[in-house]
Amino acid sequence: MPDSKTDPKILVTAALPYANGPIHIGHLVEYVQTDIWVRFQKLMGRRAIFICADDTHGTAIMIRAKNEGISEAELIAAMQQNHLRDFRGFDIEFDYYGSTNSSENYELCCQVWAALRQSGLIVQREVSQLFDPVAGTFLADRFVKGTCPNCNALDQYGDNCDKCNATYSPTDLINPRSTLSDGIPEVRSAMHLFVELEKMHEFLNEWTQTGDHLQTEVANYLKGHFLQKPLRDWDVSRPSPYFGFEIPDSPGNYWYVWFDAPIGYIGSTHAWCKQHGEELSDWWKSESTEVHHFIGKDITYFHTLFWPGMLKAAGFTLPKQVHIHGFLTVGGEKMSKSKGTLVKAETYLDHLDPSFLRYFYASKLSASIDDIDLDINEFVAKVNSDLVGKLVNLASRTARFIEDVGLAPVYPHDGGLFKAAAAAGQSIADAYQANDYARAMRIIMGLADDANGFVENAAPWTLKKDPSQASKLQDVCTICLNLFRQLSVYLAPVLPRIAKQCGELLNDPIVHWDQSQSPLLNNSVNKFQHMLQRVKIEDVQKMIESGQENTPAEEIAATPVSLSDVAPTLIDSGDALIAEPLAETCSIEDFIKIDLRVARVLAAEHVPEAKKLLKLTLSLGGEDKRTVFAGIKAAYEPEKLVGRLVLMVANLAPRQMKFGLSEGMVAAAGAGGVEVYLLSPDSGAVPGHRVH
RNA sequence: GGCGAAGUAGCUCAGUUGGUUAGAGCAACGGCUUCAUAAGCCGUGGGUCGCUGGUUCAAGUCCAGUCUUCGCUACCA
Numbered sequence: 001m002p003d004s005k006t007d008p009k010i011l012v013t014a015a016l017p018y019a020n021g022p023i024h025i026g027h028l029v030e031y032v033q034t035d036i037w038v039r040f041q042k043l044m045g046r047r048a049i050f051i052c053a054d055d056t057h058g059t060a061i062m063i064r065a066k067n068e069g070i071s072e073a074e075l076i077a078a079m080q081q082n083h084l085r086d087f088r089g090f091d092i093e094f095d096y097y098g099s100t101n102s103s104e105n106y107e108l109c110c111q112v113w114a115a116l117r118q119s120g121l122i123v124q125r126e127v128s129q130l131f132d133p134v135a136g137t138f139l140a141d142r143f144v145k146g147t148c149p150n151c152n153a154l155d156q157y158g159d160n161c162d163k164c165n166a167t168y169s170p171t172d173l174i175n176p177r178s179t180l181s182d183g184i185p186e187v188r189s190a191m192h193l194f195v196e197l198e199k200m201h202e203f204l205n206e207w208t209q210t211g212d213h214l215q216t217e218v219a220n221y222l223k224g225h226f227l228q229k230p231l232r233d234w235d236v237s238r239p240s241p242y243f244g245f246e247i248p249d250s251p252g253n254y255w256y257v258w259f260d261a262p263i264g265y266i267g268s269t270h271a272w273c274k275q276h277g278e279e280l281s282d283w284w285k286s287e288s289t290e291v292h293h294f295i296g297k298d299i300t301y302f303h304t305l306f307w308p309g310m311l312k313a314a315g316f317t318l319p320k321q322v323h324i325h326g327f328l329t330v331g332g333e334k335m336s337k338s339k340g341t342l343v344k345a346e347t348y349l350d351h352l353d354p355s356f357l358r359y360f361y362a363s364k365l366s367a368s369i370d371d372i373d374l375d376i377n378e379f380v381a382k383v384n385s386d387l388v389g390k391l392v393n394l395a396s397r398t399a400r401f402i403e404d405v406g407l408a409p410v411y412p413h414d415g416g417l418f419k420a421a422a423a424a425g426q427s428i429a430d431a432y433q434a435n436d437y438a439r440a441m442r443i444i445m446g447l448a449d450d451a452n453g454f455v456e457n458a459a460p461w462t463l464k465k466d467p468s469q470a471s472k473l474q475d476v477c478t479i480c481l482n483l484f485r486q487l488s489v490y491l492a493p494v495l496p497r498i499a500k501q502c503g504e505l506l507n508d509p510i511v512h513w514d515q516s517q518s519p520l521l522n523n524s525v526n527k528f529q530h531m532l533q534r535v536k537i538e539d540v541q542k543m544i545e546s547g548q549e550n551t552p553a554e555e556i557a558a559t560p561v562s563l564s565d566v567a568p569t570l571i572d573s574g575d576a577l578i579a580e581p582l583a584e585t586c587s588i589e590d591f592i593k594i595d596l597r598v599a600r601v602l603a604a605e606h607v608p609e610a611k612k613l614l615k616l617t618l619s620l621g622g623e624d625k626r627t628v629f630a631g632i633k634a635a636y637e638p639e640k641l642v643g644r645l646v647l648m649v650a651n652l653a654p655r656q657m658k659f660g661l662s663e664g665m666v667a668a669a670g671a672g673g674v675e676v677y678l679l680s681p682d683s684g685a686v687p688g689h690r691v692h
Numbered sequence: 693g694g695c696g697a698a699g700u701a702g703c704u705c706a707g708u709u710g711g712u713u714a715g716a717g718c719a720a721c722g723g724c725u726u727c728a729u730a731a732g733c734c735g736u737g738g739g740u741c742g743c744u745g746g747u748u749c750a751a752g753u754c755c756a757g758u759c760u761u762c763g764c765u766a767c768c769a
Contacts, residue, residue: 018769060769105753192767216758217696221764222697235767257769301766326763364704370697373761378704381718389731397728442706449717452732461727 003170010048010283010288012038013265014643015299016055016100020064021080022296023086023345025357026328027336030373032361032683033325033435034294039493040432043513049283053098053268055081057244058257065243072243076101077319086345090354091496096272100260104274105267106245111259113247115314121199123233124250127192130178130185133504144185146173193250195234195549200309201231207318216303216367218297218324234306262307265293266316268408283317290320297324323435326371340547355495356383356535362437362494376540377619381457383535386441391491392498392531394455394484399505399528401460402477405470406524407506411482417454421447421486422517428490437494444450444490452484481506482519489516501531596649596667596691599626604638614638616666618648621688626650629662635676647679647691 017027034050041048056076065075076099084097098104116122130144171187178185197204208214208222213659235256237247242254270280283289295303304320311318327334330341340619348357360379363386364372411418424443431440447516460480485502489510492499503509507523529579600626612631618624628648647667681689 020769055769058769194767221696225765232766256767258767261769295762299763305766327764366705368697369763373704375704378718383706384729384731385718388729393728393731395728397732401727439706445717453734455727456733458724459725459727461725463728530729530730532729534731 001399007132008047008446010041010046010292011269011283011289012041012048012050013294014050014052015295016053016261016264016294017083018058018060019054019056019083020060021079023083025343025345025348025374028090028345028357029361029365030294030296031087032090032160032358033323033365033437035090036358036362036437036493037292037294037323037432037435039093039496039677040429043489043511044429045256045512045514049095049269050093051096051098051265051268051272051273052081052094053100053102053264054258055261055264056099056101057242057255057260059238059242062241062243064234073101073342083142086349089345089349090358093124093496096268096275098264098268098271098652100264100267100690101268104270105260105264108263108267108270109245109255110248112201112263112310112314112316113249113255116195116310118314119250121313123194123196123197125194126189127186128189129233130171130176131188133183133186144173144176144178146176148173190239191253192235192239193235193237193253194235195306195309197231197234197305200312201227203312204231204305204309207312208304213319213321215324215367215369216302218304218322221300223372226301226305231305258302262302262310287489289317289441291317291501293319294401295322295323295324297326300324310564320427321369324369325365326369329371329373331375332373337547340544343543347543347547350546351539352535353532355497355532358494359383359387359441363441365435365437366439376537376544380535380537380540386445386448387495387531387532388534390445390452391484391487394448394451394480395486395502395505396528397455398460398477398480398484399525401464402474402481402525405474407481408471408474408478409522411519411521412479414454414479414483417450417479418482418519421450421483425490425513425516427520432493440490440492444487447490448487451480451487454483455480478519478521485510485520486516490511498531501529505529518543561581596647596651597650598685598687598689599648599650600647600687601641601644601646606633606638615642616641618646618664618666619687620648620650621686624688626663627661628664628666629660630666630668631667632666632676632678636678643679644678645680645685645687647681667670 001417012034014031017023023031023541029593038048038050054076056072061072061075066071070077081097087094113122124406130332137554150449176185186440205227208219208227214222224398236259237250237253238244238256240252240254244254244257245260247253247255252625266280269283272278273283275279293303293307303319307316329335330339330343333339333341348354356379360374360382361372363382424447428440428443431437431443441642455476458479460473460476463469463476485506485508488495488499488502491682492510499510505526505528506520507526508515508520597620599620602619605615607615607629612633613629614633614636615626616630617625626648649665649667652663652665669677669679
C-alpha cells in the first residue's frame with residue numbers, strides 16, 4: 001500500500017493546448033517529449049502522473065465562437081474531443097486531461113487569488129492606455145512609436161528608448177503613432193488589477209538562478225532580460241466582455257486567460273484526485289512531490305517568472321524543473337500552411353505511422369532549447385534504417401526459426417553481449433532522465449548494431465540446414481530475441497507499440513525497466529508478424545501535398561465530425577479575423593482619401609542591412625515612378641516580382657526610413673513574415689488605374 | 693539595437709574536468725552474405741573542428757577579438 005504522504009511522487013505537465021485550433025506536428029514535439037519522459041518514469045517503477053488540459057479562455061475563443069454561431073461551451077467541448085483524439089492517435093497517454101473551464105479550476109483560481117490579495121500583491125488602478133481609433137483596439141507598448149521624452153530620439157517604442165535606455169509609459173511619448181494604422185492614438189482609461197511582481201524579485205532571482213530548475217541558457221536569458229531591472233506589474237484582469245472567470249471580488253472584471261491557464265495544472269490535478277481518492281495537498285502542497293513542467297520556449301516568461309511567483313505566494317509546490325524545448329522547423333524553415341509543412345496531427349495519421357514521428361523526435365531531442373528540424377529525407381532514412389533495418393529486423397530474421405521450440409531453458413554463451421547491453425542501461429536511463437533522448441537513441445542503436453553483427457557471425461540460416469545443430473540454432477535465436485527484447489524495453493518509452501508487440505511475440509509483457517537486466521528463458525515464441533511497415537518517401541510527400549491543397553472549405557471537412565455538426569454552415573476558419581479584428585467603421589469620405597492605384601514593379605532588390613525589407617521601384621505609368629520599401633523580404637524573391645502588377649497606396653505621405661525615403665505602400669494580405677500575399681488586379685487593369 | 697545560442701566529414705550530430713594519428717549514424721564507393729520488410733556484415737574514401745590572435749609542454753576543448761547563422765525581444769493568445 002503506497003503511502004501518498006511520504007512516497008516520492010512525480011507530477012508532470014505539458015503546456016495546455018489552446019482550444020482555438022487543432023494539434024499539429026509542431027505541438028507534438030512537446031507532447032511526445034513529455035509522454036516519453038512520463039513513460040520512462042513509470043517504467044522505472046516510479047509514481048508519476050501526466051496532467052494536462054485544454055486552455056479555453058480569452059478573447060480569441062469568444063470571437064471564434066461568435067463567428068461560428070455557437071456558444072463558447074460548445075466550441076471548447078468540440079475542440080477538446082478533437083485534441084483528445086489526436087493525442088490518442090500518437091499514443092500520448094495522459095493520466096488526466098481536463099479543461100481550464102472547470103469548477104475545480106475556478107475553485108483553485110479563487111484560492112490563488114485570495115492568497116495574492118492577502119499577501120498584498122494585488123493593486124488596482126486606472127490604466128490610461130493608448131487606444132487606436134482607426135484599428136479599434138488598445139495598443140500594446142510595442143505598437144506605439146514616437147519621440148523619446150527623455151532624449152528626443154525619433155521613432156522609439158512605447159516602453160523604452162533604444163538610444164538612451166530610458167523607460168517610460170507610452171503615454172509619455174511625444175507625437176505617438178500607432179504602428180498598426182499610423183493613426184494618432186488617444187488616451188482612454190479603464191480599471192485593471194495588477195500583480196506587483198517586483199515584490200517577489202528577490203525570490204525569483206534566487207529561484208531562477210539556483211537549484212537547477214532551469215536550463216542554464218534559460219536562466220541567463222531571464223537574468224539578462226528581466227531580472228536586472230524592476231519587474232513590471234502584471235495586468236491580470238480584463239473588463240467585460242470576456243470569456244473566462246469573473247473575478248469574485250471585482251464584478252465586471254475577468255481573470256486574464258494567462259492567470260487561469262497555468263492554474264489549470266492544479267485544477268486538472270484536483271479533478272484527477274477526486275477520481276482516484278487522493279488528496280490534492282499531497283501533490284501540490286507536499287515536500288515529496290516533484291513538479292515538472294514541459295513547455296516551449298515561447299512561453300518561458302510566464303512559466304519561469306509569473307508562475308513560480310504565484311505558486312510561492314499561494315503556498316503551492318514549486319516546480320522542480322521547467323523543461324524548455326525549441327520549435328520544430330521543416331526542411332530548415334518555419335512551418336508554413338502554404339507550403340503544407342504545418343501538418344495537422346490528423347493529416348499525419350492519415351498517411352503515416354505515429355511511431356515514426358515519436359522515434360524521429362526522440363532521435364533529435366536533447367536538453368537544449370535549440371530548434372529541431374524535420375527533414376523529409378532524414379526522416380525516411382532514420383525510420384527505415386534504425387527501426388526497420390536494425391531493430392525490428394532482429395526479431396524478423398530469427399523468430400521464425402524457433403516458433404516450434406521456444407526460448408532455450410538456459411541462457412547460452414553470447415560473448416558478453418547481453419551483459420554489456422544490460423550495463424549500458426544505466427547510461428540510457430540517465431539520458432532519458434536528463435531529456436537527452438538523442439543520446440539514448442544513439443546508445444540503443446549502437447547496441448542494435450552489435451546484435452546484428454552477432455546474427456551475421458552465428459548464421460542461424462546455416463545452422464538450420466543441419467538437423468544435428470538444432471540445439472545450437474535454438475541458442476542463437478534465444479540470444480538474438482533476448483537482445484531484441486532488451487532493446488524493446490529500452491525503447492518502450494518512445495515506442496510503446498513495439499514494446500507491446502515484443503511482449504506478445506515472447507509471451508511476456510514489458511512492464512518494467514528491470515526486464516532489460518535479465519534474459520527471458522523457456523518461454524514459447526509466437527508466430528512472427530510484421531511490427532512496422534517501411535516508410536515510403538511518396539507517403540510523406542502525399543501528406544505534405546494534402547495539407548497544402550486544403551482549401552479552407554476542405555479544411556473544415558477535415559475537422560472533427562463533432563465540430564461540423566454543431567456548425568454545419570461553417571466555411572472559412574475565423575482565425576484571420578481573430579488575429580486582426582475589424583477596424584472602426586469609416587465613412588465614404590474617409591475611404592476616398594486613400595488613393596489606391598495599380599502599379600507595375602519595375603525593379604526589386606534586397607536591402608542588404610534590412611531584415612524584412614525589399615526596395616521596390618513601382619511605375620504608375622508614364623514617367624511617374626515611386627520607390628517603396630516593403631516588408632515582404634521573407635515571402636518574395638525580388639526577381640519574381642519584377643514585371644508584375646500590384647496595388648499601391650499612392651498618396652501616402654512619404655516616410656523617411658533607415659534605408660531611404662519610401663513613397664507609398666504596397667497592398668498585401670496575411671499575418672506577416674512568410675505569410676504575406678501581394679494583391680493583384682484581374683487582367684485588363686493597367687498601371688495608373690485607380691481602385692474604387 | 694539588446695539578449696541568448698550555434699558554427700566539427702555531403703547531411704544530422706557526439707566529443708566528459710585541455711593530453712596519443714578528431715568520432716558515430718546516414719549518404720557515397722568496393723567486397724561478402726541471403727535468415728530477414730531490396731534488410732544484414734566487412735572495408736574504403738572524405739574534416740587545416742567558421743576565422744585571427746593569445747595562454748600552455750599540449751586546444752575542437754580555456755581567453756580575447758572577428759565573421760556567419762538561428763532564436764527571443766514581455767501586458768500576443
